[in-house]
Amino acid sequence: MEKITLSTKKELEIYMNPVRQKLLRLLGRSRIPMTPKQLSEKLEISPSSVQHHIKKLGSLGVVELDHTEMINGITARYYKPTYVNVQIGLDHPDENNMQKEVLVQEQIASTYEGFLSQKKKYLERYNSAEPESTWNLGDILTGVIHLSEGEGKEFLMMITDYLDRHAIPSAEKSPWEYAFILYNAEENSHE
Numbered sequence: 001m002e003k004i005t006l007s008t009k010k011e012l013e014i015y016m017n018p019v020r021q022k023l024l025r026l027l028g029r030s031r032i033p034m035t036p037k038q039l040s041e042k043l044e045i046s047p048s049s050v051q052h053h054i055k056k057l058g059s060l061g062v063v064e065l066d067h068t069e070m071i072n073g074i075t076a077r078y079y080k081p082t083y084v085n086v087q088i089g090l091d092h093p094d095e096n097n098m099q100k101e102v103l104v105q106e107q108i109a110s111t112y113e114g115f116l117s118q119k120k121k122y123l124e125r126y127n128s129a130e131p132e133s134t135w136n137l138g139d140i141l142t143g144v145i146h147l148s149e150g151e152g153k154e155f156l157m158m159i160t161d162y163l164d165r166h167a168i169p170s171a172e173k174s175p176w177e178y179a180f181i182l183y184n185a186e187e188n189s190h191e
Helices: 009-016 018-029 036-043 047-060 097-125 149-165
Strands: 003-005 063-071 074-081 085-087
Touching (some): 009 018, 018 047, 018 074, 018 097, 047 063
Antiparallel strands (some): 063 074
């Protein structure tokens, strides 16, 4: 998958806007492209505001027009996320580091909140009794694995390749949201 690196303050400000992050999340979780009107109803903002945010995100290359349709004489524009990996340069310290870290924390928190919300809905469906299998709910895994430098790179590439192959939605697949953190935790690994 193509990578987009956001490096300027302007690019980061465009990308990190909370409304735009919600818009990207909605588009990413949708199986089909959406119109500004559809997005505005979910975001509870005006369609013109959504169009403004889409234009800004489009300038970064993270949202694109999928197609148009004539509906009652009006051209409806359907947008989708551009299937790219966005890098914000946390590995290269600069004057925008604080904003980058806040973005990452918000994305992780948003993913966790989504997990808790889905878990609550799932358990309510089963009258708060744990069903035998919750495989379709997801899970949170934490722990430590021991890898050589080469194995660490291989593991990260394996995960990235898998995620890239499954980034594009289809009618027979459901969206699974994720937040993945992997780092060398050895005390003196960077000395």
